[in-house]
Amino acid sequence: AQSVTQLGSHVSVSEGALVLLRCNYSSSVPPYLFWYVQYPNQGLQLLLKYTTGATLVKGINGFEAEFKKSETSFHLTKPSAHMSDAAEYFCAVSAGSSASKIIFGSGTRLSIRP
Amino acid sequence: DSGVTQTPKHLITATGQRVTLRCSPRSGDLSVYWYQQSLDQGLQFLIQYYNGEERAKGNILERFSAQQFPDLHSELNLSSLELGDSALYFCASSGKDRHTEAFFGQGTRLTVV
Numbered sequence: 001a002q003s004v005t006q007l008g009s010h011v012s013v014s015e016g017a018l019v020l021l022r023c024n025y026s027s028s029v030p031p032y033l034f035w036y037v038q039y040p041n042q043g044l045q046l047l048l049k050y051t052t053g054a055t056l057v058k059g060i061n062g063f064e065a066e067f068k069k070s071e072t073s074f075h076l077t078k079p080s081a082h083m084s085d086a087a088e089y090f091c092a093v094s095a096g097s098s099a100s101k102i103i104f105g106s107g108t109r110l111s112i113r114p
Numbered sequence: 115d116s117g118v119t120q121t122p123k124h125l126i127t128a129t130g131q132r133v134t135l136r137c138s139p140r141s142g143d144l145s146v147y148w149y150q151q152s153l154d155q156g157l158q159f160l161i162q163y164y165n166g167e168e169r170a171k172g173n174i175l176e177r178f179s180a181q182q183f184p185d186l187h188s189e190l191n192l193s194s195l196e197l198g199d200s201a202l203y204f205c206a207s208s209g210k211d212r213h214t215e216a217f218f219g220q221g222t223r224l225t226v227v
Contacts, residue, residue, distance in 0.1 A: 042220060
């Protein structure tokens with residue numbers, strides 16, 4: 001079975017500071033990992049994804065994530081936070097047989113302080 | 115624009131009633147997923163259809179049902195509605211490969227009064 005744990009339901013950083021959102025996964029097969037962002041009153045939008053190959057993945061809006069198999073982690077980072085980054089972020093895993101069911105973490109709400 | 119269309123955007127109905135939510139997936143996508151997002155439960159996977167057949171089931175109540183039609187659009191039927199069913203219902207679609215990300219619609223906000 002697959003599962004995703006996001007550490008911290010709410011993260012607050014100052015504008016210009018480093019953003020670090022933590023995600024750990026559990027998977028019995030090689031996982032495919034995703035980060036989605038949800039702005040208020042909108043659907044989820046893909047930020048980035050890891051399938052195979054390079055473990056450091058770059059996404060939209062300056063975000064990146066690194067797949068670390070030994071730590072079963074896929075943390076999301078951005079060097080300098082912007083006010084427009086305030087949103088809910090979801091880590092997700094897709095693995096297993098033919099179901100292709102994507103399992104989402106519980107989400108982390110990112111707040112940006114001026 | 116993700117290419118996934120959900121209607122209606124908002125729905126207000128009374129307890130005990132039945133509603134139908136509609137989803138049109140991206141062109142070419144065979145998989146449709148339904149999710150429920152509420153404040154206390156977070157984003158919960160309900161059910162997946164692939165090319166008209168039920169493929170996976172999550173935390174879907176017996177009062178809820180879904181189907182995917184030959185033109186690949188999907189409907190989620192919610193019956194005997196309760197106050198606790200108030201939530202955002204998202205539809206997502208994805209392609210054939212399992213690593214293809216899901217593309218989400220804007221959601222239907224259901225309010226049960």
